[in-house]
Amino acid sequence: MSDNEDNKKRRPLKSMPPDGFPLKTGLIWVAIILAIAAIFWLNPPKTPQPAVLNIQRVVEFAQEGKIANGYIRSDATGGRDWSVLTGETTEPILQNSAGTATKAFTATGRLTDSNLEQLQKSKVFIEKPATTAMTQLLYNVLPFIVVIGLLYFLFVRQLKSAGKGALSFGKSRAKMLTRDKDRITFSDVAGCDEAKEEVSEVVEFLKDPKKFQKIGGRIPKGILMVGPPGTGKTLLAKAIAGEADVPFFSISGSDFVEMFVGVGASRVRDMFEQGRKNAPCLIFIDEIDAVGRQRGAGLGGGNDEREQTLNSLLVEMDGFDTQEGVIIIAATNRPDVLDSALLRPGRFDRQVSIDLPDIIGREQILRVHARRITLSDNVDLGVIARGTPGLSGAELANLLNEAALLAARRNKKKVEMADVDEARDKLLWGLSRRRVMDDAEKRLVAWHEAGHAVVQAVLDDGTMPVHKVTIIPRGQSLGSTTYLPTKDILTRPKKRLLDEITMAMGGRIAEELVTGDFSNGAYGDIKQATRIARAMVCDYGMSELGPIAMGENQDTVFLGRDITRSQHISEDTARKVDIAVSDILNSQYKRCETIITEHRTALDKVAAALLEHETIEGRHVLEILKHGEIKSPIVSVRPPKLPPADAAKPADKPAPESAAGHAGSPEPSPA
Structure with missing residues (x-):
């Protein structure tokens, strides 16, 4: 199938108004033809007078x-x-x-x-x-009735049903979700147990408000959910409505802001009026920072329409009482830009933080999304949770979905662990590309990744063992070394930071030791090592300069990050910072060089195994270091050939500045 035919099949359907019939082009032509016919009927062509x-x-x-x-x-x-x-x-x-x-x-x-x-x-x-007189009257009047009725059907009724007419321009666009369809409860939400405990009392209030009113308790008017994208803020709000079995109104902050001043404020008033009519209910405002941004900030003054909308929202939240049973829930991932009047007690009384899930939360999220997927017995969700630090709930759901799609393409009846691993590598580092390197470059990448793997295996204290080493190109890297943390890493002591710098240097030193030359494959490694070393000196106080924060920048949020900076250190101190960063990098470079020299035999065997199998596991690296050879069998991870349509696509050329690299940071998520 050609790309054009495929695009035609995937072309989205034309949008339709929420109510009423679509304004079809064919109906317009029918109206024009009937109008012309009526004109000729009432004014027939002139004929000679009889x-x-x-x-x-x-x-x-x-x-x-x-x-x-x-x-x-x-x-x-x-x-x-x-x-x-x-x-x-x-x-x-x-x-x-x-x-x-x-x-x-x-x-x-x-x-x-x-x-x-x-x-x-x-x-x-x-x-x-x-x-008769009646027949003559109908003969003269009927064409006008037909034409006027058709115009009314096509235009007047269409505008009213679409909700976009002049009379409904200021109406709220909040969508009411039915309670019988797609009901979501707390059992469908995982990975945020603390947040569920925070909002559980809202559910109790909606079920039995007199329980709180008897002792004089007042439920919060508004709850602000704060967290990174994909952590389940909207899902948790729907679960509150599902648990309480009350109507749920959903609207985006951008639906209030229009070009005309006053429209957004009118929609806010109408939204609260709908909430009062359907009380008790929940009103969920997603991305509230679109309308709740701080007033009077930025170049050129504020935005009159957005500020009037915010003022109306502030007044309405003050003007209603929670005794009416209307609770406002808002979500944002930018709480720092919200107006302070919006966050004061009496409006959004409570902030619920929904952070990225920990290892236990990730396993719970995977179990929730695995209900709809047929998994094989060898799939261990706990191992998947360990290998996905930093991923949000939405990304974990996408991971299992990609694994299911991959298994279906390979004509499997169940999703296996190899499919999940392949899907994780695809999401974190990109698609595999097998035809971008010749034999010489493949040997160079094998030595590079062997250097990373040997150094990491030697320095590991049991918390970050090597998981997999591969020379299969993915994304912009020609190879990768990944390691699987045994637990979530919340703090990073100085020793671990120095080990990370040492491991980052392993690829460059291995290239130099074997070929006597350097390549640009260590570009990303050097950049990462420099970033860690500078943070140790300027932010963490892990140098001879003492516990002083010298990397403080005053960024203007409303103008963009890193646009305005305030330098608080002198030129002499800046020179000392550069010397301290250079000392850390040079000392760890020498340390890495010593490790690789002492384990040169293991380095050669790991590189040889990579050239033969393309991918080996972390246990194979440990076996080479301990026994001098690989004891356990190596399972081929080469995926089966895909259909010719996929196999015929040309491989992309790698970026010249990142010919090889390593992966396995405690935060591998691109988000």
Whole structure:
């Protein structure tokens, strides 16, 4: 299938208004055609004026055979015997009042029985029913009714049903989620036990408000959920409504802000009015920083529409009481930019922090999302949780989904552990690319990654063992060394930071020891080591300069980060900082060089195993260091060949500045 055909199939459908019918182009053309037809009906093309005759003359023409066709119509308005004769002659033998020769004629008068009998004998006259006043009225008025009704159906009703008309422009766009469909409870939310405990009393209040009112307790008016993207803020708000079994209104902060001043404030008032009508209920405002940003900040003053909307929100939150059963829940990942008036007690009384899940929380999240996926018996969710530090709940759900898609592409009936590992590597470091290196570059990358693996295995104290070493290119790196922490690392002592710098130097030293030359493969390693060393000196106080923070910057939040800086150290101190950073890097470089020299034999064997198998596990590195050879079997991790459509795609060229690298930071998540 070509790319164009594929894009056509995946092209999104045209948007439709929330209510009513879509404004189809075909209906517009129908309206135009009917309008044109009505115009021609009411204003037919001008024809020559007929000649006016008497009935006797018409009877004579009929007897002589000069009538081509004719019609007899009784006119009830003129009397019982009053008739109208119309028709045409065979030739233009008549003249109208304008003196023009014509075939058409008309005659009006009383038609006797003998005349009627003679006209019927000619067999050219046809009798028509009588024309009444009501028939004439309908004939003239019906086209107008049809055209006006069609225009009303197409335009007026369409604007009203779409909710975008002038009358509904200031209405709230909050969507009410039904309680019977897609109900979410606390059992569907994992990894944030403390946050669930914080909001559990809100559920109790919505179920039994008198329990708190008897002792004078007042439930918070508003709850602000703060946390990184993907941690489950919206999901937790839906779970509160599901547990309490109350209506749930959801709206985004950007839905309030419009080009016209006053529209957002009107929508805020309408939203609270809807909440009062459906009390008890929950109103959830996602990304509240879009409307709740600090007023009067930034270049060029503030935004009148956004500030008026915020003022209306502040007044409405002060104007209602929680006794009505309306609770506001908002979510943001930028609490630092919110206006202080929005965070004071009486508005958003409570802030619930939802952070990235720990190792236990990640395993619980994986178990929740694994309910919909058929997993093999060899899938250990605890091992997956250990290998995904720093990942949010949304990223963990995406990990299992990618593993299921990968297993389906390989025609498997269950998701295996190898599929999960492949999906994790794909999400964290990118797709594998197998046709970007020749043999010479592959040997260079093998020595580079062997250097990282040997140094990490020697320095590891049991908390960060080597998990996997590979020379399969992924993303912008041509190889990677990953390690699997046995627990979440919350603090990083000086010894561990120095070990990280030493391990980062392992690839460069291994290249120099084998080839006698350097490559740009250590670009990312050197950058990471320098960043750690500078943080040790300037932020952590881990140098001879003492416990002094010298990296403080005053960033202007509303202008962008790192735009304005305030330098608080002198030039002499800055020179000392550079010397201290250089001393740390040079000392760890020498330390790494000593380790690799002492374990040169292990380095060679690890590199040889990588060249043969492309990927080896951390236990194989430990076996080489301990026994001098690999004892356990190496399971091939080469994925089976994909369909030709995927295999035929050309591989991307690697970035020249990051030819090889190592992975395995305690925070591997790109987020």
